[in-house]
Amino acid sequence: MVSFETASSMVHLNTKDAVLIIATSGLIAHWAFRRWEPMHLRPIAFLLVGLPAILSILTVRQYGVTFSAWLAFTIYFSFMGASIIGYRLSPLHPLACHPGPVIAKASAFWMAWVASRGKRHIYLEQLHKKYGDVVRIGPNELSIRDASAIFPLMGSSGMPKGPGMVGRVQHQQSSLITCQDPIEHARRRRPWNRAFNTHSLKEYQPIITRRAAQLVDALQSQSGNVDLAQWISFFTVAVIYEHVPWLSFYTRHLPYIGKDLVELRSMAYQRTASRYQNGSSTKDLFFFLSNEDNAEKVSPSRDIVLADGILAVVAGSDTTATTLSNIFFSLLSYPETYKRLQAEVDCYYPRGENALDPRYYVHMSYLDAIMNESMRLYPAVPSGSLRAPLRGSGGKAFGKHFIPEGTQTRISIRAVHRDPRNFSNPIMFWPDRWLIAEGLLPPPLGPFVHNPNAFIPFSFGPSNCVGKNLAILEMRMVICSFMQKFEMRFADGWDRAHWQNNLEDLFVTGMGQLPVVLTRRD
Numbered sequence: 001m002v003s004f005e006t007a008s009s010m011v012h013l014n015t016k017d018a019v020l021i022i023a024t025s026g027l028i029a030h031w032a033f034r035r036w037e038p039m040h041l042r043p044i045a046f047l048l049v050g051l052p053a054i055l056s057i058l059t060v061r062q063y064g065v066t067f068s069a070w071l072a073f074t075i076y077f078s079f080m081g082a083s084i085i086g087y088r089l090s091p092l093h094p095l096a097c098h099p100g101p102v103i104a105k106a107s108a109f110w111m112a113w114v115a116s117r118g119k120r121h122i123y124l125e126q127l128h129k130k131y132g133d134v135v136r137i138g139p140n141e142l143s144i145r146d147a148s149a150i151f152p153l154m155g156s157s158g159m160p161k162g163p164g165m166v167g168r169v170q171h172q173q174s175s176l177i178t179c180q181d182p183i184e185h186a187r188r189r190r191p192w193n194r195a196f197n198t199h200s201l202k203e204y205q206p207i208i209t210r211r212a213a214q215l216v217d218a219l220q221s222q223s224g225n226v227d228l229a230q231w232i233s234f235f236t237v238a239v240i241y242e243h244v245p246w247l248s249f250y251t252r253h254l255p256y257i258g259k260d261l262v263e264l265r266s267m268a269y270q271r272t273a274s275r276y277q278n279g280s281s282t283k284d285l286f287f288f289l290s291n292e293d294n295a296e297k298v299s300p301s302r303d304i305v306l307a308d309g310i311l312a313v314v315a316g317s318d319t320t321a322t323t324l325s326n327i328f329f330s331l332l333s334y335p336e337t338y339k340r341l342q343a344e345v346d347c348y349y350p351r352g353e354n355a356l357d358p359r360y361y362v363h364m365s366y367l368d369a370i371m372n373e374s375m376r377l378y379p380a381v382p383s384g385s386l387r388a389p390l391r392g393s394g395g396k397a398f399g400k401h402f403i404p405e406g407t408q409t410r411i412s413i414r415a416v417h418r419d420p421r422n423f424s425n426p427i428m429f430w431p432d433r434w435l436i437a438e439g440l441l442p443p444p445l446g447p448f449v450h451n452p453n454a455f456i457p458f459s460f461g462p463s464n465c466v467g468k469n470l471a472i473l474e475m476r477m478v479i480c481s482f483m484q485k486f487e488m489r490f491a492d493g494w495d496r497a498h499w500q501n502n503l504e505d506l507f508v509t510g511m512g513q514l515p516v517v518l519t520r521r522d
């Protein structure tokens with residue numbers, strides 16, 4: 001084996017030639033990254049550490065080990081970096097025709113920084129106002145605000161999940177939401193569909209009813225200001241725990257997930273194993289995910305059941321809690337709307353009638369209008385989820401645009417919902433627009449724009465929100481029972497602006513406090 005000293009003594013290069021070789025290697029490394037997009041540690045480590053380290057041998061005889069290493073790494077990375085940025089900003093890049101901020105085109109760090117501040121949804125909306133319907137928001141990422149792109153990009157012949165979704169995996173086994181292969185996704189989606197279809201939902205109804213009743217009872221015993229957002233979160237988490245009870249301990253530890261991941265994973269495995277042993281006593285999500293209904297020929301591995309169980313907790317609790325809290329925020333902000341909804345609730349559920357019995361919900365058009373309007377203005381996943389053309393597909397065309405392979409694409413749900421081409425007075429909270437669109441109210445004077453295809457709070461297509469029916473049922477139950485039992489108002493002196501300022505786009509919206517005063521109506 002040749003030692004470092006021997007190797008360096010064998011190399012006779014002047015500094016100029018050595019610099020040339022190192023610089024060229026930096027350019028080649030960029031080309032290799034682009035060509036093969038390595039995902040495994042070894043090739044990445046070789047290109048980022050191994051190669052420049054080897055190249056440092058070229059100048060060891062002149063400058064010694066330390067300075068040569070510094071020189072090689074500096075030159076190598078400077079040329080590789082310059083080549084990367086130059087290419088990304090050049091007309092040669094496949095996304096060169098799309099406008100966007102230069103800094104975002106040059107580096108994905110920019111959007112990562114924006115996202116870390118929690119205000120990506122607002123930033124994307126501003127970008128669309130400035131640059132148009134298709135904006136380049138990363139070296140290989142587009143944001144789209146064009147409602148006519150929803151069907152071709154997200155429909156059944158649209159694009160699968162983008163690789164960026166994989167970054168959301170906290171476990172070795174990916175969950176449904178990160179599954180990029182469309183065939184595999186469709187297969188894994190089947191038990192979820194069975195778990196949340198109308199029939200299954202009827203079975204869960206008593207559980208949700210019990211939890212909603214508990215929430216109302218608990219709030220009836222509170223006095224003074226209550227943080228409604230927090231109480232609603234307790235409720236939505238409790239409902240999801242009912243579906244994945246064997247994981248309830250797990251999510252209690254979620255804030256410490258980084259620290260205790262290994263220990264938690266092993267505990268989760270144990271719980272899952274014992275759940276397998278004991279079987280299901282109710283037809284909860286586990287029942288369907290673990291194929292206890294025997295609907296699938298092959299049962300999934302425990303890893304998959306575990307990953308999907310955790311997904312249910314993450315996807316099903318915060319989204320519903322934020323959406324419900326936004327609905328109450330909107331209601332309390334507009335006393336007229338509040339009174340009209342209260343009248344509708346009193347009509348279908350007068351005192352003594354069980355407001356948790358869903359039998360009249362379908363007739364409550366004003367309730368639906370308020371829910372829709374609130375989800376339009378404040379979608380729970382405001383920046384949308386990622387899609388990308390399949391490898392080998394050649395890319396995806398829509399309208400006059402083309403999305404090359406390897407391009408992450410998101411339909412910015414908030415920007416689409418707030419686009420005047422889709423909804424008149426788009427930033428106004430105006431529930432009546434939904435009644436007008438259904439012909440239940442006369443149209444206003446002047447033009448009225450209402451594009452139901454542009455309303456996608458639960459996303460669209462084969463990867464849309466599988467828990468939509470459950471979420472809608474939960475929300476209707478809570479709203480109706482609250483309106484029946486309580487008079488509500490914002491806490492004295494509380495500034496409404498706090499709510500909007502505290503809404504953060506962390507894929508799912510994060511929220512602050514919603515302090516309200518509740519008074520019993522009876």
Ligand code: HEM
Nearest residue numbers: 177312315316319320323380381385458459463465467471
């Ligand atoms: C108001 C409440 C909710 C909203 C607004 C909402 C919204 C969304 C959105 C926008 C997506 C992304 C879909 C895509 O990639 O295109 C999603 C996915 C998902 N949601 Fe929901 N969600 C809600 C409640 C729930 C509930 C209660 C559950 C129950 C567990 C749930 C489970 C899921 C799952 C499993 C996925 C991944 C679906 C897939 O990849 O096939 N969600 N949701």
